Amino acid sequence: MSGKIIFFEGRNFQGLSYECISDCSEIASHLSRCSSCRVESGTFMVYDQPNYTGQQYLLTTGEYPEYQNTIGFNDCIQSCRVVPVHKGPFKLRIYEKDNFEGQMHELTEDCDSIQDHYHMSDMQSCNVMEGYWLMFEQPNYEGRMFYLRPGKYKNLREISSDDVRFNSIRRITETV
Template sequence: MSGKIIFFEERNFQGQSYECVSDCSEISSYLSRCSSCRVESGIFMVYDQPNFTGQQYLLTKGEYPEYQNTIGFKDCIQSCRMVPVHKGLFKMRIYEGTNFEGQTHELTNDCDSFKDHYQMSDTQSCNVMEGHWLMFEQPKYEGRMFYLRPGEYRNLRQMSGDDLSFNSIRRIKEA
């Protein structure tokens, strides 16, 4: 299933619009600003900076007439990435230290608190083997989030751009 998101310059779906059906590294190439959006199908990760950087937020099918208040962005959406729907098993390993060092645990399901379930004081690297995941700054899937695709992440704090600590994780499944 493919995705489709429509960005609007003004709040409440007003002004110029831009339809996006894949990744877009710089929405400002199409609109002067983006102040509301509508996800017609699929799942999208949106970013407050160009080139898939900065603060991130996951959007599922629905309307976002004034998303700044809803998702906590101070500014406009600047880039977006379509999240492929993963069918099948989810599998990843989390590590307490950078470069896959220290205590490790294998995950196949959501975890609302690394500290409570695994007695891990920190999670600084991971290896995503199957599926797409959303890691959160706070327990119980709260706070800032970070999108993880299959691959190796040797230093999560460095990659997040602002020295985030991660405390919970959820699988990204079809909405």
């Protein structure tokens, strides 16, 4: 099962609603705005801009009656992606420089501080080999988060509109 999320125009699940069971690049084509949501099953990455851009946040099963305060979005959710369930090992290689150069470390578990554990001054590229991951701009899984699917990311600066540095990484498991 992939998941199910219901978006509502008003806070506290009021007004028109839109039910979503797959990726949606533009919620505004279904609702004039989205001010609350309920994740009935699965895990979703939500974005404050259309086409999976802007600030992002991971939502798990539960109710979000006024999510702006909870997740820190200034405006409403504009797009969402289903995060598939990954059963099996997790594997990610991080590199100090872009284009997979410089120091390299392979991760199979969460890392609460890249600087403390790997003594890397920066992380500018990575290769997600297995599983789905969240990168955070601050240690201890705090600050803005960024969703990583399997694939090669030769320049992590391209996934953010500003010059964000990544300082911690967590696997997306069913119990995040």
